[in-house]
Amino acid sequence: MLIIDSVAALRETVRGWRLKELSVAFVPTMGNLHEGHLHLVREAKRLADRVVVSVFVNPTQFSPGEDFDAYPRTPAADAEKLRGVATDLLFMPSAGELYPAGLGATTFVEVPVLSDELCGRFRPGHFRGVATIVCKLFNLVQPDVALFGEKDYQQLLIIRRMAADLDFPVRIHAVPTVREASGLALSSRNTYLTTEQKEQAALLYRCLCRAAEAIRRGELDFERIERQQIETLQAAGFRPDYFSVRRETDLAPAGPEDSCLVILAAAWLGKARLIDNVRLTRELSR
Incomplete structure (x- = not known):
């Protein structure tokens, strides 16, 4: 080399x-x-x-x-x-x-x-x-x-x-994102996390997956979904910057007519600012 x-x-x-x-x-x-x-x-x-x-x-x-x-x-x-x-x-x-x-x-x-x-x-x-x-x-x-x-x-x-x-x-x-067994996305800034925080940090990915599953079930109140997950993260000691459902192609706020979505989040845990996302495709009603 x-x-x-x-x-x-x-x-x-x-x-x-x-x-x-x-x-x-x-x-x-x-x-x-x-x-x-x-x-x-x-x-x-x-x-x-x-x-x-x-x-x-x-x-x-x-x-x-x-x-x-x-x-x-x-x-x-x-x-x-x-x-x-x-x-x-x-x-x-x-x-x-x-x-x-x-x-x-x-x-x-x-x-x-x-x-x-x-x-x-x-x-x-x-x-x-x-x-x-x-x-x-x-x-x-x-x-x-x-x-x-x-x-x-x-x-x-x-x-x-x-x-x-x-x-x-x-x-x-x-x-595609490489993850630990817990679901935590690998990041150079994960070295800022303590052992306890590293276990806790996987909650960010779980919240993204919960939001995606809610949308797949047909929930369309994206603002409500976002608030719920932000509250979950805050209750666990995170300091969220955002948790947002967006269009996959241009990151515009998603609406009920959008099928290809990405849910993105950024949150602080201790000294580490963690970011992650989950993409999904939902079927539109006819």
Whole structure:
């Protein structure tokens, strides 16, 4: 596995692959890798001849007061895990390498409307930072396919919209969420949870599943369903940011006429902000 920290070396390596007509898959991460990330890499190996993984804790997607300084960084362990799944290239740049003009003087990419909903309301500027860094990385790696987990469903839609609007010749491949036996979605921020909180955290997924089952049974008062689950989470010690039933395609608030839905939630438990979602298709009455 090649480990590269410079833009020039990355470009040169990818150029060599292209001369050999090899296809390239890309998995962008912020490190502190877990089985969910490795599952993305395994899927990437299936889809392309070469796999690039980036590990970069991107400062522009953290709002003031968020956990940028405390975010878990485990570069040696990350490299070892990626070797174990036969990654071809690990790109580990510094902030100065990707933002040479400094964070205050960089060009930003922003996806309107989608970035303002849900997590965007509670993390101002977050998705602008995400769109910007993914745009830069797409330009550097120039992959045929890029893989993203469905746990970050809003992020997935934003990246798809950005790639389409800016005409990136890259296929965005979504990979289902990897979960622990309890149902808890794997996340780098799960390391913030105590042992007791980790057991408790699985309630978020159960609440999403209960809401989905209620809708499948024919309940159409989505606001009532949302309130019930928020109250359940609050009673268990969570601090919910939102619990919302949305249209799957564009995250607009869902109505009785919508069949393809996604239920999304974000809630704090101790120091960890947990996000998760469940998608469902309901039959419309005729």
